[in-house]
Amino acid sequence: MSGKTVAIIGAGPAGLTAAYLLCKEGVPVTVIEADPELVGGIARTARYKGYHFDIGGHRFFSKSKEVEDLWTELLPGDLLERPRSSRIFYRGKFFSYPLRAVEALLKLGIVESALCVLSYLKARLFPVRNPRSVEDWVSNQFGRRLFGIFFRTYTEKVWGMSCKEISADWAAQRIKGLALGSAIANALFPRRKPKRGAAVIKSLIESFRYPRKGPGMMWEACARRVREMGGRVRMGEKVLGCAFDAGRREWTLTHVDRSGVRHQTQAAHVISSAPLRDLAIGLTPSLEENTRAAAARLRYRDFLTVVLILKDRGVFDDNWIYIHDPGVRVGRVQNFKSWSPEMVPDAAMTCYGLEYFCFEGDGMWSMSDADLVELGKRELQQIGLASAADVVDGCVVRQPKAYPVYDDGYARNVETIRREIEARFPTLHLVGRNGMHKYNNQDHAMMTAMLCVKNILAGGPVYDLWRVNEDAEYHEAGDRGAQGQGGTGLRVVPQRVSA
Template sequence: MKTKVAIIGAGPAGLTAGYLLSKEDVDVVVLEADPVYVGGISRTVTYKGFHFDIGGHRFFSKSKGVEDLWTEILPNDMLVRPRSSRIFYDGKFFSYPLRPFEALLKLGIFRSALCIVSWLKARLFPVRNPRNFEEWVSNQFGKRLFNTFFKSYTEKVWGMNCKEISADWAAQRIKGLSLGSAIKNALIPQRYNGDRSKVIKTLINSFRYPRRGPGMMWEACAEKMKALGGKLEMGYRVTRCSYDEVSGNWTVEYKNRQGDLHTIEAEHIISSAPMRELTCGLSPAVSERTKRAAESLKYRDFITVMLILKDRQMFDDNWIYIHDPSVKVGRVQNFRSWSPEMVPEPDKVCYGLEYFCFEGDGLWDSTEHELIDLARRELMQIGLAKEGDFIDGCVVRQKKAYPVYDDDYARHVATIRLELETRYPNLHLVGRNGMHKYNNQDHAMMTAMLCVENILADAKLYNLWQVNSDAEYHEQGPAAAEETNGSALRLVPNRVVAAPELAPEA
């Protein structure tokens, strides 16, 4: 079989590229390893009529192009939902983003006074040139509020001490938010005036959401692509990509559900597959140096335990962040609050308890029964359920949910990029795992949209690595350099680099 473009992965990036290319009458084949679901981590899992969002996906982007594409794909099925989330700490629930007056009231007069003094101290005597997450957040909120509302959850998610996480990551993921901006927003709530570039994402109070979860968007995208002539092959796992220097074409090898080996020829490959696996599966093989770099890339994995319960109207938030170190759960989703159609029975609720782990550790290797039992116990410990409430449950494991940025990740990615761009023409990396960049689905979509423009023009009009975390493209220049060396590559915490020591004076 031959095609113009072979796309690896039917997530937001892969399907965006497939749909847009099909609109331009370009032959496209999308190969997806999952035998059932499209959407990647943005899929919607169904269990006995209940719908589950893996990770929680708010449909809001600073990019008008991305917003318009969502509307084009799913014009009549997007709800506008109120954003509601809270933090659970010390047996109490606090609104998030933090409402300073509510938070201080619930903390009590004495602790609140200490928090205010701590914040004032941080403003008057900030840590100069903060190097780690703890120092950066403490500068913005004070040390006491950091310990209360940031430390435990962050360490659960990343499995790292906050003193080991670079300040760069805090500056990008909590961009624009401080105690001062939170107080201002409490007094004068942020209003969306149509200019997405001025919105602090952390403070948005509403978002769009498909009626039956994010997977509905990507299922519709896949159907539109197929209606235009694009092909989608489910349960097809790519094993090797071979480049012929003479013809300039690619041969993609893949196995179907039965394990039979097949091949497809293509002029271009668009890959959203994990960078590590793609690089190690190229032929001719990459250099030993690049292979070692690829094998050094790491990922953080993710488990969602879905529980169906009797509806006791315990909470109506989209999700609750669990800042309690006595439980392992990091976040609890209420799927009805995302969309009423996610839960088919009015007298029941459906919660998703999220656990962050590494593939192969004790939590990941637990049985489904053990994980459901753990989730039930912790939900009762938090106070969101009682013993007789539980009806059913299931477990979804998500490998490679978050690319990890360790000490050498940037060097490894740069090594891989250089060789791939030099030796393998028409191989295009897009999306979160394809580029080893922890960004949201709008960023993944934008990399695919610009990749399509490059293919249609048969020229490198856009450098996909210059798409920033807000799905905005920066031309070459100081801003582009900042994004390429900063947020475009550092949206997962990386460890602090030790400051160079000065030579002793003679």
């Protein structure tokens, strides 16, 4: 096939970024999205009775000027500057996040604070030798009591694994880069202020930009621009498989609409942000048996949001609150009105989103919407953020394949798939969170798409997309940051303790 026609699987941040940039260069593009109505993927804006809500929470802040400039280009007059505000809930009390030393010590109480200090001193004097688990490693750094208060519960809720089972190797390489670890260290064991110009921890920013009507507003604008430039965005169609004709150097994508009618799209290049497992298993000619087996071993963590509409009593104005209390199942509570007042149509009301981490098909996922709304009301009252009687309505949004699961075989499986695809299908490009099976943020997904477009326009792999780090920064081979990843760009991940 002549030219650079491109088919894109998925209308999330990565897929639509690629489509928009290709259309600007005059490249014919077809985007195929399974959702019948909403673009944006997990960064979409869901709606219910005039209320808007953000699935997962998306702050528009990036260290990449290229990403920031694209956001401005797409929504020049609709980005609000919002203050960053979040807290931690533990034992019936709310702690500022990042932690503030005096507040944290006062709220923990004299006895608990003293025990934390003693626990820390004990850990420094008598550390666990050769720590094998996250629990042992973090306890060595901060003491076992602080580990239990500010690390254990939320980590286990998110990953669905005990901290005793997660390898210390992950903690040793990642905890210093996590906002929570930095917050604890700086709050309870203060260090000198960083010099002017020193690196900023992205998750501890003071403010961020945010679309008036939620993150989906950005991607709806992007899809509209794509269509205006002649690109096609096909909604409600699921890709069943991708077949490559080596003789014609042409891809044929088979996709089915909601009526069951099958369609086909031909293209010279395919950009995929679809789950890597599904893509790899659906390729023709088939990947090698061991590669297909590696794909089948990839797993995903899902979550659901219980959205509650209630009378606004002015109880809290945080963007979200991390729930470190083991007495409730909710992991985080969002306040959509704090993201943008325009997401709530009635000034006398507010709207909260309670996030529950689970696996598709488990007991939590399979609960009825009515039961989940009742659970949310009970836990919201138990936490002290609202009275259940103030809740007037609610709904549930389920998000399958929200996070790639980083088990001990993850990196090996992804590398196996990646190498064969690159060797056999150089015009098949993997981008985004699920497309690359990498849990990274919106700006990272966008940067992989930006570099992918540059590669297609250049006619070859000028950039290695796997070298984009979690701050959406590209590292050449040998650059600091690439070395610690072995040059693969794969994120260091939680691994189970080996026997």
